[in-house]
Amino acid sequence: MAKQLNLIPSGQVITTALHTEMQRSYLEYAMSVIVGRALPDVRDGLKPVHRRILYAMHELGLTPDRPYRKCARVVGDVLGKYHPHGDQAVYDALVRLVQDFSSRYPLLGGHGNFGSVDNDPPAAMRYTETRLAPVSHEGMLAEIGEETVEFIPNFDNSQQEPTVLPAQLPFLLLNGCTGIAVGMATNVPPHNLGEIVDGLVALIDNPELSDDKLFELIPGPDFPTGGEIVGDGGIRDAYRTGRGSITLRGIAQIEEIAGSRGSKRRTAIVVTELPYQVNKAGWIEKVADLVNQGRLVGISDIRDESDREGMRVVVELKRDTNPDEVLHHLYQQTALQVNFGAILLALVDGQPRQLSLRELLQEFLNFREATLNRRYRYELGKAENRLHLLEGLLTALKNVDRLIEILRQSADGSSAKITLQNELQLSETQADAILAMPMRRLTGMEQQNLQREAAELATQIDLLRRLLSDRKELLKSLKKDLRNLKRKFGDERRTRINLDVTPSRVQPKSSKSDDSQPAPTSTPSYFESAPEDVVLEFTHRGYVRRLSPNRKSKTEPLSENDAIIQTIATATDKELIIITNGGKAYPLKVAEIPPSTGRNSRGTPLVTLLSSTVQESQETILTRFLLPDNAETQTMILATKQGRIKRISLAELTSLSKRGITLIKLKDEDELISTQFVSSNMQLILASSSGRMLRMTIHDDELPIMGRNAIGVQGLRLGKQQHLVGCIAINPQQSILLVTEEGQAKNIPVLQIPISQRGSLGAQILRFNKTDYLAGIIPSNFREIALISNQQRLIRMETVSIPVTNKDAKGQPITELNRDERITSIIGLASSTSTT
Secondary structure (H helix, E strand, O other): OOOOOOOOOOOOOOOOOOOHHHHHHHHHHHHHHHHHHOOOOOOOOOHHHHHHHHHHHHHHHHOOOOOOOEEEHHHHHHHHOOOOHHHHHHHHHHHHHHOOOOOOOOOEEEEEEOOOOOOOOOOOOOOEEEEEOHHHOOOOOOOOOOOOOEEEEEOOOOOOOEEEOOOOOOOOHHHHHEEEEEOOEEEEEOOHHHHHHHHHHHHOOOOOHHHHHHHHOOOOOOOOOOOOOOOOOOHHHHHOEEEEEEEEEEEEEEEEOOOOOOEEEEEEEEEEEEOOOOOOOHHHHHHHHHHHHHOOOOOEEEOOOEOOOOOOOOEEEOOOOOOOHHHHHHHHHHOEEEEEEEOOEEEEOOOEEEEEEEHHHHHHHHHHHHHHHHHHHHHHHHHHHHHHHHHHHHHHHHOOOOOOOOHOOOOOOHHHHHHHHHHHHOOOOHHHHOOOHHHHOOOOOHHHHHHHHHHHHHHHHHHHHHHHOHHHHHHHHHHHHHHHHHHHHOOOOEEEEOOOOOOOOOOEEOOOOOOOOOOOOOOOHHHHHOOOEEEEEOOOEEEEEEEEEOOOOOOOOOOOOOOOEEEEEEEOOEEEEEOOOEEEEEEEEEEHOEOOOOOOOOOEHHHHHHHHHHHHHHEEHHHEEEEEOOOOEEEEEEOOOOOEEEEEEEHHOOOOOOOEEEOOOOOOOOOOEEEEOOOOEEEEEEEEEEEOOOOEEOOOOOEEEEOOOOOOOOOOOOOOOOOOEEEEEEEOEEEEEEEEEEOOEEEHHOOOOOOOOOOOOOEEOOOOOOOOOOOEEEEEEOOOEEEOOOOOEEEEEEEOOOOOOOOOOEEEOOOOOOOOOEEEEEEEEEOOOOOO
């Protein structure tokens, strides 16, 4: 038997626990991503790739006064010298530094196609050209050669690269930054240069400046694409704690324009600015999709009239449409209003920290002060060395005759150097400078120039020494530099801050008003704070109409395939609860439902009034109701398509947030099909698609109250290819109506259905042929019902036309269906106003 080879010598194997090694390795990887890729440095506001691009361009001499060079050349230099990663990643970073809609103060100038606000891709790097922008050349790289920052070897030790650029402005705040690291992220909004400089100067003058005073000087972010910030609550949270949600809107104006198909004038909403980082083409496509889906009403046309002079998107409205209402829905359903989640996270001394605005400014001031100290020390040493040489040259010129004699008598340069040092009391460097001095320096004009230069250097040295020894003088110089940069590169604020409205309100700008002064407009009536009695009408197709109780306002009749399924008398200070088939509950204030005024108002799609989460999830609304006053003592039963049921307390539905809550956890391909209020004298009836039904009593032992995280219990046991089609909480003395997919119906008393245990198969109540299935069940106390078909046809009928029979009777046909048409559901039509 062969001996096993001992490839690892004894004593060199280190036993390590797997979780310990994984933890150590993962932390090392995480820190490398945090420090080396994803997060900016608080000092210059740059990530490593951006810093390397700017430094490589500085080394290539691509200053603003030089011609543009191909981006491919720049990317090649960055890859070969400093950043050994993918060329596309470097080019994408370079492109972003050029785009004026991405950076408030672009650090690079560009020549060619660098993309657009429509998310068009930039041209390939072999076609585009670039060079440094004036703001980066002067404000970021002007002092790079004055030993102001540390340099380290590059990845192969063939070059030196700076660890940070000597920024003279806090570019982290000016241009902002977005980055996702491991376990953390940063999202710093851009700001106005003039405001930031004013804030820095104020902090220099008064380090104990109050937050309120600082926020007056820096009122909020200033995005490159303009827009309007609504409210300042999110701004103050972000500035005080380093994290906050800032509501940002596009600029929309209501104008009268010529109709697209004729000379008659129409009302239109004209969008001239979109929120930061919103894709214009994508936004237009989203609006068009919502209109096609019927979730945005009142819009007849949308077109993009943008050109080189600016953005202009025209949303043309139908006649008699309320523009305030449409604009409200645009804010609510599209990216015309977004929330910018500010996270002021940056690297401080190589460690990630979440900073307040004051801390960000102070960190930059500390860095700038240290940079100026290094720069002035470098300039002082350089000036002192030069003055030292000039003093030697002037000494030689005063003794020019002796100088010439020493040179004649010396055998070589070394002996002449030693003699000069000894006889004229010169240093070695002074003697070398004299020996290298050309003969023209002996002229009278040159002597005057040397004396003038020596005097200027003496004055400069005195100034530098004063700056280095007196911090007040240093800070004065710092403020002077900041103000000079503000004069050169400062501009007007682009993003307005509107403190007069809240994010949920609509306040459009008049097209005749000055852009810098928002025109005052009246708040839409559906946001009035005074409570008002109203009647809400909900239709089968998902619309809601808000009417006054006296019903004097005339509204358009519903289409033949739509019908009112519920009416609720309430007030504008109340709140509706909306439950979807995804098992979630959302709140909706009655005041947020637009009033249905005008002859052609068919109502508002209810789903459009909910949060964007509901709209994006494509969930459908199952039920809507007002919470009763005694919600803490009331319960509700939820039933799913797979036969599970759950009883919850209505107390779970009080004090909901806009994001809503999950009432029941659903398994794959399951959905909520019914919600039922229950009381002690009610019984529960479940029906399957096979015609089997289960009647059970409702009590705590059989069906206990469960929490929101529970998935419920099995109510009716289902066979293969079967599903639950109905769930009714009903008084045992009533009767129920059953309708099949092929239009057969049966009306039987509840007492005819045997009582069974939860989880059983139930009893066969309705028999039909093999191609037919039960479509739904409903209490027969509705005066009128509607059958909904797979061809979107709504068939109305009165329940009195269907006689009551026993459980053994056969069903009878109640309607004629078209070819391939089947009944999919049955609904009761509202006949009177209710409050539940």
